[in-house]
Structure formats: structure tokens, C-alpha cells
Amino acid sequence: MITAIINQSSPYQTQLGREALDLALVLGTYEQDVRLFFKDAGVLQLMKEQNGEAIGSKDFTSTFKALDLYEIEQVYVLDQSLNDYGLTANDLTIDTVIVDAPEFYAQLRQCQCQMRF
């Protein structure tokens, strides 16, 4: 079963992003095929040079750099969401595949288990 973790929430307003990443890493630890999808405000989780501590929140987003260690290699970002926030690939902390909506949802359809955070 291929698992998609869909991140659509901003990094610090709720615990959703942090707990979604925790789940992805545990799936990776158990050698499951897990793929990450970022859309809407979820793309903000991938921005470089975050400082969660300044607002009393742990910066979990630096852990994205460790995804390779868990063999989580497929990370898709919806291009329209990046545009909405005025971001480009250069603003992101890890290498991702930036795709348009048809490709984003085509990739998502490959995943039998989809969870949204």
C-alpha cells in the first residue's frame, strides 16, 4: 500500500504539520512506500530559514532535510500554491517535484492510502 501524506496546513498554527511529518517518518522507518504532497498553506512548511523558536514553537521543518535517511524521496508540491504565496523552488529547503494540478492529482491517485493534515 502506497501512502500519501497530504500537507495543506501552515507550519505553526496547529500541530498538524509536525504530526504529519512524525507519521511519515515512522512509515519510512517501517520501510513503507510513503510520498509527501504539499498544497495550499502546506507549502509554507517547506520554506527555508524558519525560526519557530521566536514564536515559542519548535522548528520541526528542519527535519525535512532528513527525509532521505528514511528513504522518503517523492515529494510533490502544487505549483499554483507556490504562486499563491509568491514562492519558487529556490525558497524551499529540500528538492521537490513541482507539478501542476493534473499531475499532482495523477500522482496522488497512485497512492492507495491518502491522509490529509
Place this chain on the structure above:
Amino acid sequence: MAKILIIVTSASDHQASISAVKYAQAVLDSTHELLGVFFYNQAIDAANALRSSPSDEFDITNSWVAIGEQTRLIACSAAAQRRGVLNKEEADYHGHQQFNIAKGFEILGLGEFVQLQQSADKVIQF
């Protein structure tokens, strides 16, 4: 016949949490198999035995307790600690005098979810 795993991430004051209860009951009443219900994120509050719903409102926690007589109810340990839902062992470990996990709920790690997912045909999120 499908093996179904439910993951609830919505808070108990969200309509999705009531839908989750009704879906779980429907699976139990069907020929399909419910492997369990995993509580994560804000859904942890459903496992708090101290929740006391007004008598004319839907009682999420006691609805799950009833469903727990027929399937496993599992609350993620890290998510539960973060939100103040503890069983006796966790309370002792963290030096608290009280614990508040509702009847029938287990507190286990995310690894338990992954193991259940491996046996599931479908995973449904609420």
C-alpha cells in the same frame, strides 16, 4: 469482505468525529472487518474520560467506548501526552497523580498504526 482501518484526526467538536463513530458502527454491522480505530492529532480529546457532554448532545467518548467493546481503540502516545490524555502507566511515568483515559482505549505508538495499516485493505480518515 474488506479489512478497514479508521484514523480519526478531527477534534471531537467537529462533525467529522460524529461521522467517524457512525461509519465505525456501520462497518461493525456489515460483513466487513474493522481492524481498529486510531486516534491522532486533535481527535485525542475523544479518549478523555472526563469529557461530559450535555444530555441532549452527541456523546463522542461514550459512543467510542461502546464501539470499543467490538474493536480496538488506539490513541497515539505522543499526541496523547501532548494533549493531556494519559493512562495510569503514562501518568506514573510523568509524575502525575491522575489519569483520564476512557475505558477501552489503548495508548500506543505510531508503529502500531503502521502495523495495522499493513493488514488493511482500506484506510479511512475522518
